[in-house]
Amino acid sequence: MSFNAPTKPKLTLRLCEPRGFCAGVDRAIQIVVLALKKYGAPVYVRHEIVHNRYVVDGLRDMGAVFVKELDEIPDDGQPVVFSAHGVPKSVPAAAATREMLYLDATCPLVSKVHKQAMLHVKRGRHVVLIGHKGHPEVVGTMGQLAPGTASLIETVADVAAFEPADPAALGFVTQTTLSLDDTADIVAALKAKFPQMTAPSSESICYATTNRQEAVKASAEGSDLFLIVGAPNSSNSRRLVEVAERAGAAHGLLVEGPDEIPFEMLTQEHPVVGMSAGASAPEVLVDAIIAALRERFDLRLELVQTAEENENFPVMRALRDVPLTSADMAFVNGGA
The missing domain is CATH 3.40.1010.20 (4-hydroxy-3-methylbut-2-enyl diphosphate reductase, catalytic domain)
Known part of the structure; x- marks a missing residue:
């Protein structure tokens, strides 16, 4: 006697491309990892290097120490990294006054x-x-x-x-x-x-923000749920949720990982789910969500690609010759 395994319900997942890490985030994470390799732990980081808990926790495990302000850092000669979001002029000025070694990871x-x-x-x-x-x-x-x-x-x-x-x-x-x-x-x-107001010499909103929003717009129509992988304090991730709902998704939701997937919202026959990731969200989290959906559903994957990205922002000269292991590079590129 043979028993047939129960048939999984069908689900279509529209996966946006581009998604996830942008060149500025990649550069900022790489700066912290390279600094740890060159100078050893601790390497201090003023504020979150990027807005993602997985990334911050991973760097903390490597020896990064996150602080809110420079006065939390002892005079121990170890470097401090400024986050990808940029800092007021007063911050590097204060670091210079204390003769601190600082590395500016502000996105170009x-x-x-x-x-x-x-x-x-x-x-x-x-x-x-x-x-x-x-x-x-x-x-x-x-x-x-x-x-x-x-x-x-x-x-x-x-x-x-x-x-x-x-x-x-x-x-x-x-x-x-x-x-x-x-x-x-x-x-x-x-x-x-103010008709005489002057625009900037070039667009201020970055290419990664534009590309991720356009991909979400192209895939949102007709989706029952649109998942955006990102942190609650990530501005570009929150904007993607809004874009998805405006572009036709029935529901948009910001999630940090597979534990936050609202499976109770996917009970209709053959639901359609869209997914993208904010510019500071690593691909390993996207992979984990796909795996969680695949466990419960007969998953059909559709890639919705609206642009190709090949931008690369090099790190500062002082760190360019520091070697990274394959595990280091996997983390920098958003892997486990």
Whole structure:
């Protein structure tokens, strides 16, 4: 007598490409790993190097020590790394005063926004920064400028209330991880109210944010659930949830791993699930979620690719000759 195993229900998983680590995140993680190899533990990191618990815990296991401010770091000669989100000018100045060895892992695209903002000021413009109050990137960008030379705009309503001293002398920049659609609405409102406002010399929202949002838009329509792998404090990941729901997903959800999958939402016949990952989410978490879905469902995998990414941001010269093991490289690239 033979027994047939119960048939698993069918599920289609639309997997977005590009997803996960961007070149700036990859560079920042690599800087911490290389610093640990070159200088030994501890290597101090001011704030989370990137917004992902898996990455932070992994680096902590290697010997990284995460601090909120420099005054938590003893004068032991060990290096400190500044996070990918960027820091105010006062932070490296304070490190230099203490003769600390510091390594700046600020994403080059965030540094570009800093330069754009400073150029506006140099040319006599008041800077309008479109972004989210309190986000480390916004704090870092505002911290490049003298007090009173920049204003933060978060919403279209903020535009209506904004009354600058000289409406003819404004220049805007944006946080790199914003929603393209929300930012377009805010910029349109600013231009309508201040037609002489100057745009930055190039787009502030980074390529990775744009690419991930476009892939989600292309795969969201008709999905019963759209999973975004990322941390709750990751701006670009939260924006992807919003983009998915606006683009037609019945439900969007931010998850950090397979334990947070709401299987109770997938009881209909042949559900369709979309999935992407924020720019600071490692691929190992995506793999774990696919494995969890495969355990319960007869999984059909569809890849939705809207762009190819081959950007690479090299680390600083002081770390370029430090060798990494295959295990180190796997972690840097988002693997286990």
